[in-house]
Amino acid sequence: MKLTIIVSVIVLTITIVYAQQESYPTKFDNIDVNAILSNERLLNNYIDCLEEKGKCTPEGEELKKHFEDAIKTCCKKCSPKQKDGFKKVFNHLEKEKPEVLKRLKQKFDPSGSHEIECRKQLA
Structure with missing residues (x-):
């Protein structure tokens, strides 16, 4: 009985970890990307964050x-909303x-290899 419980806990833990790796968190999916892109200060803050500045x-x-x-x-783990935001930001x-x-x-x-592939997939 104890072995069954231990195995069940291990399988559950592995399942949770694997599921978390399959997609990015969606807790910020309701952010208005258009509002950020139209606000120079906000956009620059995000850019500075990405560039570690x-x-x-x-x-x-x-x-x-x-x-x-x-x-x-190419945003494989992105939700549909994240993919849409990814495209909007790139185009902007x-x-x-x-x-x-x-x-x-x-x-x-730096090699540009991902951009070529992503353009095909996200078109």
Whole structure:
């Protein structure tokens, strides 16, 4: 009986850890990405957070924590809302702040290989 309980706890723990790795947390999915993109101060704060040039809000910390993995996996673990936000931010930076996008690419995708693949997948 004790062995069954121990095995059950181990299996449950492994399942929880695995499930957490399958997707990014969605607790900040209700953030209005459009409002951030239209507010220069807020956008710059998030950019500074990603570039480790300034303080991060809790939302910024969460973004920074998963940003590199999201780039490398083309947002594979993103929720649909996160994928939509990812596309919006990329498009905005590409059109409005190409110098910022260039810096972020240099930091997170210096070879450019992930961008090519992600453009195909997120189109």
